[in-house]
Amino acid sequence: MSDLVPILISKVNYWVYIALMMIGLWAVIAKNNLVKKIIGMNILQTAVILFFISIGAKYNATIPIIMHGHDAGHHAVNAIDYINPLPHVLMLTAIVVAVATLGVALALVIKVHQKYQTLEEDEILAKMDEQ
């Protein structure tokens, strides 16, 4: 039991990542309102971003900007002193892609509301059956 608490504390980012991903997946599948589904999709995307940033983070390290930049040739650069910047660069692209998918999804929601005058999935299905 005493071994379990440090494991839970040190891996807390990954537990929250799993919880956020399950919340987003549940919202996408089970929610009835289309805007709620889109919010769930965004939570799912940010959970993946949290996972990647947690991979790159490390304790006792600084942000990935090289120190003594003007005379870097006189100092050895140790990678252990810097947070890994590769996941950051990948996740910058993921954030921009997330807002692009959000814009397309909201445009589709507005078109669906113009045609069916509702955002609830069951009412839309009922109106589609009538036509």
Place this chain on the structure above:
Amino acid sequence: MIWQIELLVLAIVLICAVAAITVKDLLGAAILFGAYSFMLCLLWAIMGAVDVAFTEASVGAGVSTVLFVAAVFRTSRRTKD
């Protein structure tokens, strides 16, 4: 990386995520999603990803919230769940 602040922000992130998909008003859900994005931005800054924090604050929290509010005002605020 200060783990006390990190735990606090992670707890607020989880609360905002659950609240954003359970509140019975779509405008409230949009605002809670903006708060969620700002808390994530704080989390990236704590974890040393300052470039991701900048992008999340401008694109994730700013533009996403504006798009959500615009879409909600063009459709309806009513929701059943």
